[in-house]
Structures are given as C-alpha cells and as structure tokens.
Amino acid sequence: MEIVAGVHQLRIPFPDGAERVTNAWVVEGDRGSILVDCGWDTSEAIWAFREGLKVDGLSFQDIKWIVLTHVHPDHLGMAAKLRELCGAKVVMHRLDAALVGPRYVDSSRLAEEMEEMLLSHGVPRDEIGEMREAAGKAAQFVTPLEPDVLVNEGDTVSNGSFQLDVIHTPGHTPGHICLYEPRKRRLFSGDHVLFDAVPRICADPQSGADPAGDYVRSLEALVDRQVSFVFPGHGPVFNSLGIRSNEILRLCNVRQQQILSELEEGLKTAYDVTRAVPWRVNGGEASYDELPFREKRTSVCEAVAWLKRLSLDGKVAPLERNGRISYLAK
Ligand SMILES: [Zn+2]
Numbered sequence: 645m646e647i648v649a650g651v652h653q654l655r656i657p658f659p660d661g662a663e664r665v666t667n668a669w670v671v672e673g674d675r676g677s678i679l680v681d682c683g684w685d686t687s688e689a690i691w692a693f694r695e696g697l698k699v700d701g702l703s704f705q706d707i708k709w710i711v712l713t714h715v716h717p718d719h720l721g722m723a724a725k726l727r728e729l730c731g732a733k734v735v736m737h738r739l740d741a742a743l744v745g746p747r748y749v750d751s752s753r754l755a756e757e758m759e760e761m762l763l764s765h766g767v768p769r770d771e772i773g774e775m776r777e778a779a780g781k782a783a784q785f786v787t788p789l790e791p792d793v794l795v796n797e798g799d800t801v802s803n804g805s806f807q808l809d810v811i812h813t814p815g816h817t818p819g820h821i822c823l824y825e826p827r828k829r830r831l832f833s834g835d836h837v838l839f840d841a842v843p844r845i846c847a848d849p850q851s852g853a854d855p856a857g858d859y860v861r862s863l864e865a866l867v868d869r870q871v872s873f874v875f876p877g878h879g880p881v882f883n884s885l886g887i888r889s890n891e892i893l894r895l896c897n898v899r900q901q902q903i904l905s906e907l908e909e910g911l912k913t914a915y916d917v918t919r920a921v922p923w924r925v926n927g928g929e930a931s932y933d934e935l936p937f938r939e940k941r942t943s944v945c946e947a948v949a950w951l952k953r954l955s956l957d958g959k960v961a962p963l964e965r966n967g968r969i970s971y972l973a974k
C-alpha cells in the first residue's frame with residue numbers, strides 16, 4: 645500500500661500464525677527503490693512480499709538496496725533471499741553486521757554464553773533448557789548473510805529522489821539504525837520508536853554493557869527532530885515523534901521504579917525481579933508464568949538491562965556470591 649507519495653508499506657507476517665507483522669518499506673526513486681527491512685524467512689513471507697509488490701505495481705528488480713535497521717530475525721530473516729530475487733545490495737550498520745555470524749551461522753558459543761548469563765542471574769536450570777529450545781525454533785526462519793555495504797552514523801543511502809541519512813540509535817541492538825530523509829522529514833525508525841509498543845531492551849552477550857542507557861540516550865537525541873512521518877518496523881505510521889519518544893521515556897522510568905521498589909523488599913536476583921513485575925504481551929499485561937518461554941528469556945534479559953542501568957546510576961549495587969548475582973537497593 646502506498647502510504648505517502650513514493651513510500652509503500654508491505655505487511656510481512658510472522659511465522660506460525662502469530663498475529664504480528666513486520667513492516668517492510670519500499671522507497672521509490674529515480675535510481676531504483678530502497679527497501680527498509682524484510683521480515684522472517686518463510687514461504688508465507690515471500691508470498692506476502694511478492695503480492696504486496698504486485699498490488700502496488702512494483703517488481704523485485706526495482707529494488708537496488710536493502711537496508712536492515714538491525715540484526716533481529718523479523719527484520720533480517722528474508723534479506724538473503726530477497727537480495728537474490730532483486731539483485732540488490734544489503735546495507736547494515738557495522739556493529740550489527742558483526743553479530744550475524746555468531747547469532748545465525750554458528751550460534752553454539754552464543755547459546756553457551758547466554759545460558760551462563762541466565763544462570764548467573766538466577767534462572768533455574770530446568771527453565772533454561774526450555775528457553776534454549778524456544779530460541780532454536782526462531783533460528784530456522786533466518787537465512788544468514790554477509791551485508792554488501794557497512795554504514796556508520798552520517799552515511800547516506802540515496803536513490804536520487806530520497807536521500808536517507810543513517811542515524812545510529814543503539815539500545816534495541818548495538819548497531820540499530822534509523823533512516824532520516826531531511827527534505828521530506830521522514831523517519832524510518834525500525835524497532836527504535838514504535839507507536840503501539842515499547843521496544844524490548846535486552847542485556848545479553850551481544851548487547852554491550854549498558855543497552856538500557858544506550859536506548860534512553862538514543863531516544864533523547866532524536867526527541868526534537870522535525871519529522872512529518874515516522875515509518876516504524878511494526879504497527880501504524882505516526883507523526884508525533886517527540887510526544888511518542890517522551891511517552892516511551894516515561895514508561896522506561898516507570899519500569900525502573902517498579903524494579904527499584906522490588907529491591908526495597910530485600911536482595912533479589914534479576915530472575916526474582918522478573919517474576920515480580922508485570923510484562924506486556926500481545927497488547928495485554930501478563931505475569932512471568934503466563935509468558936511463552938521465548939518471552940520469558942527476553943523478560944529476564946530486559947530486567948538485567950535495567951538493573952545494569954540502575955547500577956551505573958548508583959541506585960542499586962550488584963553482589964556476586966558463588967557465581968550468582970543479586971542486587972541491593974542503595
Ligand atoms: Zn528488533
């Protein structure tokens with residue numbers, strides 16, 4: 645569907661009948677189209693992509709660049725196949741490009757590091773097995789690839805009509821990028837700012853030392869940017885970047901306060917905290933026990949991210965004993 649002149653939205657379904665979709669954006673120009681993000685690699689996704697192009701009178705051959713906002717499977721999964729179908733070049737930030745191999749080509753070391761991390765934060769061993777299985781299922785919907793072009797903050801990807809400036813927005817992943825068209829004031833925001841959800845911010849072996857702090861700083865850096873349309877990786881298009889960013893910043897503060905008040909009751913691991921605070925899933929609120937195992941792992945990683953941020957702010961102190969980390973409110 646053409647949302648504004650020259651910008652088409654393709655809604656790419658998630659695997660296994662999940663209700664969510666990834667927005668893939670086709671940006672038309674004098675020198676071919678730029679595709680921003682792809683979707684999981686499934687036959688349904690390829691079909692949805694092909695049909696979406698056809699309805700809007702576009703073809704695979706029009707697409708000359710595939711820009712991936714980040715390394716997650718719902719954005720990168722199908723990129724290798726689309727690169728072949730389109731004869732396009734794949735563009736990524738260098739930091740997320742470096743994560744593709746360890747994440748999707750040989751993930752055994754990453755899986756081990758992840759399990760060690762989860763154990764050290766209090767997750768019981770029997771839950772870890774189920775989390776591993778859930779994560780393994782997701783990997784089957786990704787075809788790994790090496791990007792053709794690595795970009796950094798300040799680089800541009802141009803097709804003549806649209807000149808997209810690369811803005812590095814670490815937090816959701818270390819090499820997450822948004823793309824900004826300054827003349828038309830359009831922002832392709834990936835998973836950095838969504839209208840109807842707060843992006844997951846996870847500490848994991850690939851995330852760097854302070855993903856939650858990175859995320860907050862990335863939001864603050866963009867909050868005053870003049871934007872007429874935001875085209876996000878999921879959910880509806882919107883135009884109130886400043887209002888939405890401030891709302892997400894407020895919700896990040898609420899999350900930190902919830903975690904702090906749990907720690908006021910005494911020393912707790914990230915796992916204890918994760919079990920105690922509410923989580924959002926499919927638009928509703930759920931307790932830890934109600935979450936699927938993949939979401940359970942993500943939720944523990946998110947609690948760890950905020951506990952690291954609170955530690956760096958001097959509000960809590962981590963205490964390690966026999967390989968297990970607990971946190972104490974200061
Ligand atoms: Zn993501």
Ligand SMILES: [Zn+2]
Nearest residue numbers: 716718835877
């Ligand atoms: Zn996503």
